[in-house]
Amino acid sequence: xxxxxxxxxxxxxxxxxxxxxxxxxxxxxxxxxxxxxxxxxxxxxxxxxxxxxxxxxxxxxxxxxxxxxxxxxxxxxxxxxxxxxxxxxxxxxxxxxxxxxxxxxxxxxxxxxxxxxxxxxxxxxxxxxxxxxxxxxxxxxxxxxxxxxxxxxxxxxxxxxxxxxxxxxxxxxxxxxxxxxxxxxxxxxxxxxxxxxxxxxxxxxxxxxxxxxxxxxxxxxxxxxxxxxxxxxxxxxxxxxxxxxxxxxxxxxxxxxxxxxxxxxxxxxxxxxxxxxxxxxxxxxxxxxxxxxxxxxxxxxxxxxxxxxxxxxxxxxxxxxxxxxxxxxxxxxxxxxxxxxxxxxxxxxxxxxxxxxxxxxxxxxxxxxxxxxxxxxxxxxxxxxxxxxxxxxxxxxxxxxxxxxxxxxxxxxxxxxxxxxxxxxxxxxxxxxxxxxxxxxxxx
Amino acid sequence: xxxxxxxxxxxxxxxxxxxxxxxxxxxxxxxxxxxxxxxxxxxxxxxxxxxxxxxxxxxxxxxxxxxxxxxxxxxxxxxxxxxxxxxxxxxxxxxxxxxxxxxxxxxxxxxxxxxxxxxxxxxxxxxxxxxx
Numbered sequence: 001x002x003x004x005x006x007x008x009x010x011x012x013x014x015x016x017x018x019x020x021x022x023x024x025x026x027x028x029x030x031x032x033x034x035x036x037x038x039x040x041x042x043x044x045x046x047x048x049x050x051x052x053x054x055x056x057x058x059x060x061x062x063x064x065x066x067x068x069x070x071x072x073x074x075x076x077x078x079x080x081x082x083x084x085x086x087x088x089x090x091x092x093x094x095x096x097x098x099x100x101x102x103x104x105x106x107x108x109x110x111x112x113x114x115x116x117x118x119x120x121x122x123x124x125x126x127x128x129x130x131x132x133x134x135x136x137x138x139x140x141x142x143x144x145x146x147x148x149x150x151x152x153x154x155x156x157x158x159x160x161x162x163x164x165x166x167x168x169x170x171x172x173x174x175x176x177x178x179x180x181x182x183x184x185x186x187x188x189x190x191x192x193x194x195x196x197x198x199x200x201x202x203x204x205x206x207x208x209x210x211x212x213x214x215x216x217x218x219x220x221x222x223x224x225x226x227x228x229x230x231x232x233x234x235x236x237x238x239x240x241x242x243x244x245x246x247x248x249x250x251x252x253x254x255x256x257x258x259x260x261x262x263x264x265x266x267x268x269x270x271x272x273x274x275x276x277x278x279x280x281x282x283x284x285x286x287x288x289x290x291x292x293x294x295x296x297x298x299x300x301x302x303x304x305x306x307x308x309x310x311x312x313x314x315x316x317x318x319x320x321x322x323x324x325x326x327x328x329x330x331x332x333x334x335x336x337x338x339x340x341x342x343x344x345x346x347x348x349x350x351x352x353x354x355x356x357x358x359x360x361x362x363x364x365x366x367x368x369x370x371x372x373x374x375x376x377x378x379x380x381x382x383x384x385x386x387x388x389x390x391x392x393x394x395x396x397x398x399x400x401x402x403x404x405x406x407x408x409x410x411x412x413x414x415x416x417x418x419x420x421x422x423x424x425x426x427x428x429x430x431x432x433x434x435x436x437x438x439x440x441x442x443x444x
Numbered sequence: 445x446x447x448x449x450x451x452x453x454x455x456x457x458x459x460x461x462x463x464x465x466x467x468x469x470x471x472x473x474x475x476x477x478x479x480x481x482x483x484x485x486x487x488x489x490x491x492x493x494x495x496x497x498x499x500x501x502x503x504x505x506x507x508x509x510x511x512x513x514x515x516x517x518x519x520x521x522x523x524x525x526x527x528x529x530x531x532x533x534x535x536x537x538x539x540x541x542x543x544x545x546x547x548x549x550x551x552x553x554x555x556x557x558x559x560x561x562x563x564x565x566x567x568x569x570x571x572x573x574x575x576x
Binding site for chain 2: 288313322
């Protein structure tokens with residue numbers, strides 16, 4: 001759909017047709033005392049050159065440059081983006097496409113979304129995936145609300161304390177104005193979630209775990225979903241690093257009823273924390289309770305295959321206050337980017353890349369342990385892990401920063417009591433030389 | 445959409461303001477939606493049914509009907525315990541469109557069997573439709 005701004009002549013024609021003489025006339029029914037009549041306090045526009053200089057100035061203030069190797073994940077991951085991806089996703093047909101309300105003129109977009117849904121459903125091991133939520137955090141909140149809708153009379157949900165702190169904060173924001181309660185499950189010493197308290201629960205609609213969790217630890221989703229189903233609750237499995245499923249069993253195949261998480265790793269740069277991609281899927285029997293857009297495959301009057309938005313009666317523009325969510329959009333360009341990424345790598349590529357991430361992370365983990373740092377959690381990890389340093393790590397971290405390496409995330413601000421514990425992430429972007437530099441600085 | 449004269453409105457059952465019908469069969473009451481309602485909704489694609497054993501009051505929501513263009517709540521015309529649901533509707537929701545009176549939705553044991561007489565008879569329901 002083209003965007004063409006109106007000329008003054010176009011505007012005059014429209015004004016004449018509706019019988020107004022200028023813009024002020026259109027707002028004439030707004031009372032005088034409700035109008036803002038002062039000048040807006042906005043800076044003057046800049047020329048293209050001035051703007052470039054201004055942005056370069058901001059960039060120069062950043063401590064971390066694109067030349068740094070960032071050994072932090074914590075929900076946002078450094079991955080190589082194949083050149084084919086930006087070349088393809090920046091095509092104007094994809095980048096500027098509007099949301100596909102009219103199937104007759106949006107078949108390209110709809111087909112792209114349908115293929116994304118198919119790839120996502122296969123990756124996550126679910127029957128059906130939607131056209132995406134905004135990000136992993138809001139996706140988790142929506143998954144829990146979906147659990148409440150399915151659970152009907154139940155009023156409580158449980159979330160693991162090992163879920164990303166920001167995801168848990170977003171869940172709290174969503175649940176605060178409701179009558180429903182969110183309880184937090186504690187951790188075991190090995191870094192996995194302690195599910196023992198579930199045995200005494202009978203009013204939980206859904207229980208959410210993240211795997212790999214915030215500490216990089218792989219949760220035993222099969223055991224968890226069994227324990228959760230035993231108390232007649234739904235198992236929500238969330239993630240922040242979907243690459244893990246190149247190596248780990250899909251959450252769906254482990255018994256999860258709803259799977260949701262962040263898809264940024266699949267072809268999107270970290271970008272200061274946004275935009276995100278809320279990958280979301282569930283069992284077929286819950287599809288009518290699922291939030292978000294859903295693209296379906298059908299045939300037209302002539303029997304030709306076509307794609308449409310389907311099950312629209314769940315959505316807020318039709319169902320209103322009883323809708324599955326207030327979302328009436330999706331992360332279109334991110335969705336297509338992720339589809340391109342998944343299609344480019346394929347199953348074998350994802351497997352190899354996941355293996356590489358895992359192996360490199362193990363290399364750094366072992367190297368740090370040999371210097372005397374303690375691995376905080378004994379359970380298996382994917383491409384992130386937590387180590388505890390004997391003394392103050394900050395001087396070594398500062399030296400590494402000067403050498404272009406961002407060495408880990410201090411956890412104490414998120415988990416009081418985790419003094420000297422750092423969360424490291426190693427992806428395919430960290431070379432052996434970089435890792436050896438980190439190990440030798442720590443050893444000093 | 446059908447004209448009022450074209451609508452099938454049996455005389456031996458009662459109707460509610462929400463376009464449901466109720467029919468006494470022994471000591472239970474079957475509930476469904478009227479020909480007017482199924483015509484207005486369009487092709488029904490999914491029926492959400494309550495659980496057998498639930499006890500609800502008059503006016504309580506007991507399920508939903510999803511058509512291609514809307515989802516409509518179903519309201520219990522008289523209070524009672526749900527003793528049966530029409531499970532055929534799970535696979536064949538279109539039964540309601542094809543035969544709105546044979547295609548019953550739920551069967552209840554009414555709290556008070558006299559409640560059904562408080563509902564509209566055919567004439568009163570026709571008056572309601574004419575006013576719509």
